[in-house]
């Protein structure tokens with residue numbers, strides 16, 4: 015029976031890495047499409063706003079347009095952040111450090127990677143992120 019091809023001791027479950035890569039790539043494609051859609055939406059809001067802003071300084075809807083623009087900008091920023099997260103995960107996968115916490119170096123539990131394939135830190139480190147204090151300053 016030849017159902018287990020031998021690649022020697024260095025064959026570090028290549029099928030698992032391939033599955034992770036496929037998940038990250040699919041997520042990346044979705045995120046790229048989302049970023050493009052948000053970007054178009056943002057441009058649309060800006061363009062529409064530029065048209066009415068000429069003689070409409072007292073437009074009662076001006077405030078909500080600004081709010082909508084800020085909201086879309088925030089979504090876009092988060093989407094791009096996630097894209098970078100995915101790129102870093104793909105890099106780590108390529109260099110063999112994927113699945114290891116960037117902060118403490120401990121393995122990230124598979125259950126966490128199952129939910130967040132792009133996770134760069136373990137749950138403990140994510141919970142105690144230094145640049146995000148638990149209480150407002």
Ligand SMILES: [Zn+2]
Nearest residue numbers: 115118136139
């Ligand atoms: Zn950690």
